[in-house]
Amino acid sequence: MANVAWSGIESMPSMEDDHYLEWKLLLEQRTGMILPDERRSFLTTSLGIRMREVGFRNYREYYNFVLEGQGGKIEWATLVDRLTVHETRFFRHISSVNLIRDLLLPEWMSQDEIPKTLNIWSVGCSTGEEPYTLAMVLDNFRDTDHADYYYGITASDISMASLSTGRKGIFHSRKLREVDDLTRRKYFTRVDDTHYQVKETLRKRICFSHLNVLEMDRIPFGKMHMIFCQNMLIYFDKERRIEILDNLIEHLEPGGVLILGAGEILGWKPPILEKIDFNDTLAFRRLAAVN
Ligand SMILES: C[S@@+](CC[C@H](N)C(=O)[O-])C[C@H]1O[C@@H](n2cnc3c(N)ncnc32)[C@H](O)[C@@H]1O
Known part of the structure; x- marks a missing residue:
């Protein structure tokens, strides 16, 4: 140097x-x-x-x-x-949270063969607020609806520093503004006057991994029931967005759902997917098979 x-x-x-x-x-x-x-x-x-x-x-x-x-x-x-831009928040996109809680989870739980473990992937997870939000939704649904499943979340990003913040799970109280009191009490512990830490029960459900989405051939994990990818594709041109999305859906289980942010991709819908209409969330389900 x-x-x-x-x-x-x-x-x-x-x-x-x-x-x-x-x-x-x-x-x-x-x-x-x-x-x-x-x-x-x-x-x-x-x-x-x-x-x-x-x-x-x-x-x-x-x-x-x-x-x-x-x-x-x-x-x-x-x-x-x-x-890179790391802006993120807990419960950032409420419509997507509602989609998971009100539609996808009840649907999964009403199947004849309920998956024993739900595998979720937060792509471009930044400092962890997004995967922790997903963990809170999944955990809370399990508690309140007496649903019987485990869940594991893989949270990936290109930024090592962001991943390190995510792993610690310690956030300034300002970051918790959109977390209601009940959720805060259930899932956070106060660290000092200005900081809270996500409880270990949630932290241990999330595996923070370093991954550049342009190098997806190096992904070491299996198929996912849900892939959540918001506010990352907007920094790429359309060709790259499509390339990334085509790779992501290769990692979806049949019936698995890809959740994007509204307007993040236009005119992309491979035949293997069906679009889910749910408020202003852009989501696609992978079909079991295509004729
Ligand atoms: C604006 S944040 C979005 C965070 C979160 N998904 C949300 O919606 O709140 C975008 C994230 O994408 C990550 N990112 C940018 N390029 C990437 C790449 N090539 N591979 C993986 N992550 C990338 C950045 O490091 C950043 O943390």
Whole structure:
């Protein structure tokens, strides 16, 4: 790593157009994310700050460093975390929560052969609020409807730092604003004046895994009853979105459901899927077989 001390008052170096395009392309190739040109200053500032932290003076040197060896790989992991959007909330999309609670779970439980374990996958889970929300819904349904099943949630993301936050399950009280009192008491423990931790009963149901959705051939887990993928595809172009979705449905059990955010993909419906109409949730069920 370069060993150059930066004084706090030195201004951020400007980025030449060709460097900007190189960085933009690298981000797109490695993460799939398309950075619109309006976000150029976000890219320049984020790179500039990080470059200073590790002691580089210009974007080209830093770029070369990121491409090289083990050090570059480690640095890339940090950089990805800085350049991706991790915004998320508990119970972010209520219509999807209602779909699971009011339609899918009762439907699954009324089948002749009830699955003993429901396998769920939260793709692009960020810091964990989404998979924990799913766990609360599944756990609560089991308690209140006396349903007899286990569930396991795989939560994956490209950002190591986000996954680490998710694993700890400790959140600022601000993050719990949309969690009602009953749910908070049932599933969280107070850590201090400003923080709560998700109870171990839920934490142990979730396996946080590092996964780039562009590398799905490396997925080590089996078929899922539900795949939840919201607010991640919007950063990719349509071609990539379709590629990712086509791969995701390969991991659905027959009868399994893919839940997306409204409007995240238009004009995509492979014959193996049927669309589920439920308020403003975009969801598809995998058919058992297609003639
Ligand atoms: C805006 S957050 C969405 C979080 C959550 N799904 C929600 O709806 O609240 C998008 C997440 O997608 C992740 N992401 C972006 N590109 C990815 C990729 N190529 N593979 C896996 N995750 C990715 C980011 O790290 C980020 O945590």
